[in-house]
Amino acid sequence: MTKRTTLLIRIVEGKNLPVKDITGSSDPYCVVRIDNEAIIRTATIWKTLSPFWGEEYNVHLPPTFHTLSFHVLDEDSLSRDDVIGKVSITKEVLATKPQGFDGWMSLTEVDPDEEVQGEIHLQISIQNRRLRCHVFEARDLARKDRNGASDPFVKVRYNGKTHESTVVKRSCYPRWNESFEFELDESLCENTLSVEVWDWDLVSKNDFLGKVMFNISKLHSVQQQEEGWFRLDPDKSKSSEYEGNLGSLRLQLRLRDERVLPSSHYRPLTELLCQAVRTSLNGNQPDLLMLIDETTTAESRQEVSTNLVKLFLGHGLAKEFLDVLFKLELEKTSESNTLFRSNSLASKSMESFLKVTGMQYLHRVLGPTVNRVFDEKKYVELDPSKVEIKEAGCTGLHRIQTEADVIQQGTQHLQSYLTELLHSIVKSVSHCPPLLRVAFRQLCQRVQERFPEREYRVRAGTRTSHTENRQKVKFIAVTSFLCLRFFSPAIMSPKLFHLREKHPDARTSRTLLLLAKAVQSIGNLDTLAVRSKEPWMGPLQPAIQQGIAQLKEFITQLISVEDKEELGEERLSLQPAGTLKEGFLFLHKTRDKCMLMASPFKKYHVTLRSNILSYAKTPNSKKSSFISLQKVQAVEKVEEKSFGSSHVMQIIWSEEMEQLEILYLQCKSVNELNQWLSALRKSCIHNTETLNSYHPGVFKGDKWSCCHQKEKTAAGCDKTRHGVTLQEWNDPLDPDLESQLIFRHLLGVREAMRDKYLEVVKLEKDKDSFQSHKQDSELKDTVSRLFQLLQDMQDFHKDLERSEKQKNTNCLLELQT
Numbered sequence: 001m002t003k004r005t006t007l008l009i010r011i012v013e014g015k016n017l018p019v020k021d022i023t024g025s026s027d028p029y030c031v032v033r034i035d036n037e038a039i040i041r042t043a044t045i046w047k048t049l050s051p052f053w054g055e056e057y058n059v060h061l062p063p064t065f066h067t068l069s070f071h072v073l074d075e076d077s078l079s080r081d082d083v084i085g086k087v088s089i090t091k092e093v094l095a096t097k098p099q100g101f102d103g104w105m106s107l108t109e110v111d112p113d114e115e116v117q118g119e120i121h122l123q124i125s126i127q128n129r130r131l132r133c134h135v136f137e138a139r140d141l142a143r144k145d146r147n148g149a150s151d152p153f154v155k156v157r158y159n160g161k162t163h164e165s166t167v168v169k170r171s172c173y174p175r176w177n178e179s180f181e182f183e184l185d186e187s188l189c190e191n192t193l194s195v196e197v198w199d200w201d202l203v204s205k206n207d208f209l210g211k212v213m214f215n216i217s218k219l220h221s222v223q224q225q226e227e228g229w230f231r232l233d234p235d236k237s238k239s240s241e242y243e244g245n246l247g248s249l250r251l252q253l254r255l256r257d258e259r260v261l262p263s264s265h266y267r268p269l270t271e272l273l274c275q276a277v278r279t280s281l282n283g284n285q286p287d288l289l290m291l292i293d294e295t296t297t298a299e300s301r302q303e304v305s306t307n308l309v310k311l312f313l314g315h316g317l318a319k320e321f322l323d324v325l326f327k328l329e330l331e332k333t334s335e336s337n338t339l340f341r342s343n344s345l346a347s348k349s350m351e352s353f354l355k356v357t358g359m360q361y362l363h364r365v366l367g368p369t370v371n372r373v374f375d376e377k378k379y380v381e382l383d384p385s386k387v388e389i390k391e392a393g394c395t396g397l398h399r400i401q402t403e404a405d406v407i408q409q410g411t412q413h414l415q416s417y418l419t420e421l422l423h424s425i426v427k428s429v430s431h432c433p434p435l436l437r438v439a440f441r442q443l444c445q446r447v448q449e450r451f452p453e454r455e456y457r458v459r460a461g462t463r464t465s466h467t468e469n470r471q472k473v474k475f476i477a478v479t480s481f482l483c484l485r486f487f488s489p490a491i492m493s494p495k496l497f498h499l500r501e502k503h504p505d506a507r508t509s510r511t512l513l514l515l516a517k518a519v520q521s522i523g524n525l526d527t528l529a530v531r532s533k534e535p536w537m538g539p540l541q542p543a544i545q546q547g548i549a550q551l552k553e554f555i556t557q558l559i560s561v562e563d564k565e566e567l568g569e570e571r572l573s574l575q576p577a578g579t580l581k582e583g584f585l586f587l588h589k590t591r592d593k594c595m596l597m598a599s600p601f602k603k604y605h606v607t608l609r610s611n612i613l614s615y616a617k618t619p620n621s622k623k624s625s626f627i628s629l630q631k632v633q634a635v636e637k638v639e640e641k642s643f644g645s646s647h648v649m650q651i652i653w654s655e656e657m658e659q660l661e662i663l664y665l666q667c668k669s670v671n672e673l674n675q676w677l678s679a680l681r682k683s684c685i686h687n688t689e690t691l692n693s694y695h696p697g698v699f700k701g702d703k704w705s706c707c708h709q710k711e712k713t714a715a716g717c718d719k720t721r722h723g724v725t726l727q728e729w730n731d732p733l734d735p736d737l738e739s740q741l742i743f744r745h746l747l748g749v750r751e752a753m754r755d756k757y758l759e760v761v762k763l764e765k766d767k768d769s770f771q772s773h774k775q776d777s778e779l780k781d782t783v784s785r786l787f788q789l790l791q792d793m794q795d796f797h798k799d800l801e802r803s804e805k806q807k808n809t810n811c812l813l814e815l816q817t
Contacts, residue, residue, distance in 0.1 A: 002260045003257065004258045005256070005257050006060055006061070006256045007059045007061055007253070007254070008253065008254040009253060010055070010056040010251065010253075011042055011053045011251060012249075012251065013053060014072065014250070016049065016247040017049045017107075018245070018246060019049065020074035021076075025047045025048060025049060026049055027074055027075040028048070028051045028073070028084065029042050029043060029073055030070055030249070031073065032068070032070055034067075035065055036069070036117035037637075037724075038670050040670070042055050043495065044075045046506045049247070060723065060725045061724055067089070068088070068089050068090075070087045071085075071110065072086065085108055085247065086107060087106075089105075094253060094255040097253075097254075097255075101251065103250065103251070105250075108246065112207065113208045114235075115234075116208070116210035118141040118172070118209070119138065119231050119232060120195065120232060121137045121138065121229050121230075122195060122228070122230055123225070124226045125224060126220055129183070131181065131182040133193060133195065134177075134179045135178050135179075135180070135195070137177070137717070138232075139173050139718045139719070140172060141197065141210075142199075144199040144207040147170060148639065148640035148644075150170075150172055150199040150207070151201070152167070152172075152198065153168070154176060154178075154195060155194075156193070156196075159182060161182060163180040166178070167200045168708070170641070170705075171706065171708060173717040173718060191216040191220075192213055192214060194211060194212075195213075197209040197210050208235055209232065210233060210234065211233060211235065212230045212231075212233065258737070258740055258744075260736050261796070263736050266739035269790075269793070270315065272786060274317055276289055277289070277324055281323065287778070287783075288782050289324050291753045291760075292304075293346075294756050295753050296345055296749065300745065302343075303745075304345070304348075304742070305348035305351070307741045310738045314735040318357075318439075319435065319438055322346075322350060322443075323442050325349055326346060330446055330447065331450075333450070336473045339447065339480060350485075351481065351486070353436075354436070355486075355729040357436055359729050362487070364428065365431075366487065368424060369515075373417060373504075373511050374504065378410075379406070380410040380414055380514055381406060381410050381514075382411060383536045384407065384536060389402075389406065410514075411539040413511075414511070414514055414518065414543075415540065417515050418515065418547065422547050422550050425487075425550075425554055434561065438561055440478050440558060448473070472525060475551070476525060479523035479525065479551065479555070480523070483522065487523075488516040489516075491519060495671075501671060501672045517537065518537075518544060521537070521540075522544055522548050525552075579607055579608070580609060581676065582608065583605070585604060585666060585676075586603055586666040587601060587606070589664070590661075590698075600643075601664070601666050604617060605619045611628065612626045612629060613626060614626040629684050629687075630687060632653045632680070632684045632687060634652040634694050634722075635649065636649065636650055636677075637650075638650050638696055639705075643664070643698075647666060647667040647670060648666045649667070649673060649677055650665070651665070651680065664698075675726065677724075677725075678725040681724075682725055685722075693720060694716040694718060694720055695714075695717060695718070696717075696718050699712050760779065761779070
């Protein structure tokens with residue numbers, strides 16, 4: 001049994017932000033921190049005081065985290081970025097909102113005395129009416145100095161008296177090992193001991209790093225001694241003097257603590273769901289899946305569909321599950337031109353299926369064109385109302401371009417991008433995963449079965465035969481997913497699909513939006529509709545018309561897949577094959593060398609697969625080095641002062657019977673750093689030999705730069721963070737976790753399913769036929785089994801919670817005695 005804390009973060013938008021630039025606007029972005037550790041950086045939204053981000057992340061965290069904060073900053077290209085404000089919310093507050101939080105939160109001033117972090121190791125004891133405080137060490141203190149460290153010392157206060165420790169220079173992991181004693185005074189009304197940590201400064205005033213308060217009266221009456229690591233708290237006695245309006249953030253947050261049971265506990269539920277899919281394909285009504293479809297709310301549909309898709313992928317029934325949903329959706333669709341346009345469970349499941357199984361295919365198809373748009377940074381605009389003449393001056397010519405010149409040049413650039421992209425799509429049939437091709441083939445078959453009747457449509461004075469219309473419906477069924485829900489969103493937001501590490505600037509973003517509009521127009525297979533809605537897209541119509549013909553030919557080839565090509569699609573491996581992540585990084589490897597060179601990093605192409613991490617000078621190099629992931633003991637960040645960069649991580653591993661080795665990897669941004677950290681940690685999640693502590697610094701000269709210990713083999717001064725990861729579409733399948741998430745959802749909609757079941761039973765009774773009575777009996781048995789399974793699993797979870805509470809109570813009693 002394992003526990004997992006998941007935090008859903010959606011940064012929606014901001015409003016009423018203050019002006020930070022001389023232009024009368026700002027360039028805001030948001031940094032998300034968990035306990036003051038940056039894990040996410042959003043896009044910069046240029047020249048606005050009301051930015052819209054719409055970025056969503058799932059973060060897996062250890063249950064010990066305390067605070068989530070959002071820092072809003074204004075990006076400056078020539079100077080340091082300006083801090084606008086922040087929003088903070090504690091784990092306790094999030095836990096009181098099981099359905100999640102969705103609303104506006106006001107930004108507050110960033111007070112240096114509140115920006116504290118880290119822990120301190122103390123022992124407080126009472127002997128012979130003497131109060132003794134032993135200060136051992138601290139870890140992960142806030143960085144207050146320009147060198148990326150602090151010069152910490154401790155102040156211990158009691159009954160009006162203060163003792164100070166020595167100052168440890170340039171360290172956020174200081175070791176003092178000093179003791180301080182006071183005369184115990186039991187008559188004090190507020191009998192408290194205060195331990196404060198400060199950063200010493202020679203010129204300016206000392207910076208506050210945090211404090212811990214102890215109730216000495218309680219300590220004296222209970223156990224006489226207390227020792228452990230204590231979290232440093234901010235100085236809550238101070239309040240911000242700033243009362244101005246810093247604006248607001250709209251956030252959507254949901255915290256969930258999942259207790260994942262062993263597989264045997266979920267087997268009856270998964271067998272029931274799989275049986276529902278199999279019986280539906282044999283001609284029976286998909287009653288159970290219909291109940292799930294009808295009772296899943298719009299807010300939870302995306303999450304539920306993803307969980308179901310992953311569950312059935314793990315059981316080799318993904319295409320069968322989608323087939324059942326296709327039939328359910330088509331039964332409710334009366335007009336062919338509205339096929340899969342709503343956010344139904346079928347649409348969301350197919351969308352999730354595309355992302356889970358087709359992300360590498362997407363990168364292969366879109367990557368070259370998207371990279372070209374980013375690299376060329378061409379000014380592209382077709383809308384006359386948005387043309388900026390000053391942006392399109394002709395260097396070396398004697399005249400400024402006219403509006404018509406700008407639009408003509410933009411059309412040429414866009415046609416070039418579109419032509420390249422369509423060529424990539426048309427040539428990608430053999431690279432499309434067989435499972436995707438089979439799913440599209442059965443989708444087309446179901447659509448043609450649903451709309452077989454002879455239809456005539458008069459358009460522009462021409463009568464179109466039913467054969468042509470049926471063919472168009474078949475194509476639209478595929479393009480509604482492939483173009484409208486997969487290709488176009490990835491073009492508009494390449495970072496969210498990991499096509500790029502950073503968001504595009506304003507000019508590149510506009511080019512990508514126009515390119516995505518063109519792809520949507522081709523996917524709609526209707527040039528007239530586009531011309532009526534956005535007439536300024538007219539210059540691109542010949543390219544769009546040609547693209548429609550190319551796309552139809554591509555889809556015809558795509559769904560012409562034979563059964564023998566389905567090899568391996570019945571069940572995807574729970575551990576992904578092939579490349580999980582790759583890209584160029586700067587590396588430095590150290591073994592016995594103590595002195596690091598001034599510029600130790602060299603550029604390598606790094607590839608992460610399911611069992612090894614390899615790196616070479618070029619992607620196709622025959623000579624490469626590798627690390628077996630089974631031997632990795634920790635994957636952690638490196639503090640900024642070590643290499644002058646906050647985007648460095650380290651991989652710690654050991655060969656058999658050898659000492660630990662370290663590989664340092666430097667990334668370009670906080671997002672790239674956390675993506676690599678997450679990918680590596682998830683790949684090593686089942687490793688048995690892992691470290692509980694590590695050194696966030698480097699061994700330079702004769703000591704560790706972080707804690708100043710002089711032995712290279714000394715125990716680490718900070719705790720490892722194996723559990724902090726970002727959820728990605730290419731994560732390895734976890735059947736037990738998906739089963740737990742589906743169980744929780746079904747438990748939440750149990751009453752809605754019961755009501756829907758009674759409604760279905762009433763409709764079947766009104767039919768009063770032998771077939772309806774038979775179906776009613778089968779549905780009753782299935783629903784009864786489901787509700788009994790849900791009740792049994794709920795009772796088991798409650799028993800576990802009671803057992804854990806009793807265990808914690810017993811431990812507390814033992815400590816007190």
